[in-house]
Amino acid sequence: MVSLVAVGLPATQTEPIAAALRRTVVAPLVSLQQSSERWRSAWAASGAQQLRADSLALAGIKQKALEVENSQLRALLGLGSRLQWGFVPAEALHSTAPIPSEELVQTVTITAGSNVGIKKFSPVVSSDGLVGQISSADPTTSIAMLYSHADFRASAMTADGNAFGIVYPHSAAARRGAEGYLLELRGVPARDTIAPGTLLVTSGLGGVFPRGVAIGTVVSGMTTNEVWTHTYLVRPAVNPSRMTSVFVLTAQRATEGTGNVWSAAGGASDATLKRIVAAGDSLAKQAATLEAAARRATLDSLRRATIDSMRRVLGVPVAAPTDTMAVRIRRDSLRADSVRRATAPPPAGGRAPVRPPGTPPATPPATPEIP
Amino acid sequence: MNWTSTVRTIIVCLILVVFHYTLRPLLAWRASVDFLIVALLLGSVRLRPGYAAVYGFFLGLVADSLGATGFGVAAFGMSLVGFAASWLKAVFFADNLALNGFFLFLGKWVFDLIFLIVGRGLHGAELAMQIFVWSPLSAAVTAVAGVLALSILRPLMEVRTQ
Numbered sequence: 001m002v003s004l005v006a007v008g009l010p011a012t013q014t015e016p017i018a019a020a021l022r023r024t025v026v027a028p029l030v031s032l033q034q035s036s037e038r039w040r041s042a043w044a045a046s047g048a049q050q051l052r053a054d055s056l057a058l059a060g061i062k063q064k065a066l067e068v069e070n071s072q073l074r075a076l077l078g079l080g081s082r083l084q085w086g087f088v089p090a091e092a093l094h095s096t097a098p099i100p101s102e103e104l105v106q107t108v109t110i111t112a113g114s115n116v117g118i119k120k121f122s123p124v125v126s127s128d129g130l131v132g133q134i135s136s137a138d139p140t141t142s143i144a145m146l147y148s149h150a151d152f153r154a155s156a157m158t159a160d161g162n163a164f165g166i167v168y169p170h171s172a173a174a175r176r177g178a179e180g181y182l183l184e185l186r187g188v189p190a191r192d193t194i195a196p197g198t199l200l201v202t203s204g205l206g207g208v209f210p211r212g213v214a215i216g217t218v219v220s221g222m223t224t225n226e227v228w229t230h231t232y233l234v235r236p237a238v239n240p241s242r243m244t245s246v247f248v249l250t251a252q253r254a255t256e257g258t259g260n261v262w263s264a265a266g267g268a269s270d271a272t273l274k275r276i277v278a279a280g281d282s283l284a285k286q287a288a289t290l291e292a293a294a295r296r297a298t299l300d301s302l303r304r305a306t307i308d309s310m311r312r313v314l315g316v317p318v319a320a321p322t323d324t325m326a327v328r329i330r331r332d333s334l335r336a337d338s339v340r341r342a343t344a345p346p347p348a349g350g351r352a353p354v355r356p357p358g359t360p361p362a363t364p365p366a367t368p369e370i371p
Numbered sequence: 372m373n374w375t376s377t378v379r380t381i382i383v384c385l386i387l388v389v390f391h392y393t394l395r396p397l398l399a400w401r402a403s404v405d406f407l408i409v410a411l412l413l414g415s416v417r418l419r420p421g422y423a424a425v426y427g428f429f430l431g432l433v434a435d436s437l438g439a440t441g442f443g444v445a446a447f448g449m450s451l452v453g454f455a456a457s458w459l460k461a462v463f464f465a466d467n468l469a470l471n472g473f474f475l476f477l478g479k480w481v482f483d484l485i486f487l488i489v490g491r492g493l494h495g496a497e498l499a500m501q502i503f504v505w506s507p508l509s510a511a512v513t514a515v516a517g518v519l520a521l522s523i524l525r526p527l528m529e530v531r532t533q
Binding site: 002003004005006008009011014015017018021022025026029030032033035036037039040 | 388389392393394395396397399428431432433435436437442443446447450
């Protein structure tokens with residue numbers, strides 16, 4: 001009977017009873033239910049959070065790769081601005097399937113061919129230095145033989161021009177992993193000693209590579225059976241496994257040389273970077289100035305509207321602007337004759353103003369009719 | 372029923388009530404387990420019909436206070452179910468798990484019937500769907516959960532024979 005009465009009661013009367021129960025007797029059960037539902041929502045959200053974390057990790061990996069690519073392209077951009085002419089930009093496509101017999105990258109495919117002037121033996125360079133040379137050129141693609149290839153040779157010298165030699169890929173017995181990309185500078189006369197850390201560049205002898213392309217730095221001397229010459233181990237300036245974009249030098253550029261391009265690479269790229277940062281700063285400053293001006297204009301208009309409304313409420317007539325920019329602009333924009341007409345209107349009654357004899361009438365002459 | 376068995380029954384019913392407000396939201400099944408009905412039937416078969424109705428009324432008030440609408444409907448339904456369970460205990464209740472499961476199924480389904488007809492104001496196809504699909508499903512799940520609970524809590528339970 002009591003429960004039937006409770007069913008029949010209106011909500012306004014039953015709700016206080018329910019609330020009192022929730023606050024007192026049922027309070028522990030309410031907290032238990034809340035905890036359970038919180039656990040359930042946490043359980044349901046954990047999957048989504050895991051997905052989000054995975055997505056963030058993936059985005060982080062991609063961002064790292066983009067940063068690397070961005071820095072490489074920026075360096076290449078600097079090299080292009082220094083070279084100015086005589087080169088073909090292209091992408092280096094690495095083979096997706098590794099060749100079991102080859103642990104090192106020895107050739108890459110270049111996305112430019114004979115259609116744009118690439119020929120066999122054209123030098124391939126990157127922003128860091130020498131990459132290799134073209135071994136075969138198709139109309140749209142080419143195959144480049146890298147310096148790690150067993151057949152690669154290049155005439156080299158120290159950056160100061162004191163010592164000369166021939167660069168070979170490092171001996172096959174030691175070609176494992178990162179060490180496989182080392183080079184050997186052979187045939188250096190015994191009287192010339194090269195200190196570790198010395199920069200090696202192409203000498204231009206032989207006519208394949210232009211003079212001055214960076215090859216690498218000397219690591220140490222090597223012990224060989226040769227008596228009259230020395231051999232040095234050289235760490236290349238370019239890592240082929242990370243290379244994505246290259247320049248192929250044209251024949252004319254290879255003949256005429258590249259000058260001191262790679263020696264000044266660091267400074268020039270820094271200058272480019274500074275210019276980019278400065279441009280970004282100036283854009284940010286300009287945007288901030290515009291935003292501040294817009295904010296000032298909004299505040300002015302708000303203040304003016306408030307003052308006008310206050311004046312209207314108080315019954316004070318709104319004063320005409322006396323020295324505002326708008327008035328000055330309006331006065332300046334009027335022509336002098338129109339101002340004169342506005343200040344001296346023709347009198348009513350049809351009487352023309354008195355004018356001295358001999359002067360032309362004030363009204364403009366009638367426009368001649370066009371037949 | 373001596374005081375020891377009374378205390379045991381109270382403990383088991385409290386455990387079932389706690390299950391109702393912890394396990395049920397955690398599982399969040401569409402056809403959910405009603406541990407309150409299990410607690411009601413387990414308690415009612417050990418009480419006289421009048422006391423069982425009062426017990427059902429208070430359990431229903433707890434359910435009503437946490438429900439969104441229809442205050443008093445669960446109290447009414449549980450009073451009726453508790454009274455009927457206590458009255459019919461001699462017929463149905465025995466130390467047989469299958470029979471106990473059927474008893475739980477029937478109690479839950481009758482309670483849902485009362486709850487839906489008195490409290491919800493459903494009509495037509497929707498009411499039929501609730502009565503003949505979802506309520507039996509929920510009653511079946513409740514019966515299974517009740518039988519499991521009885522099996523687990525058997526050491527604590529003592530069946531009234533008189």
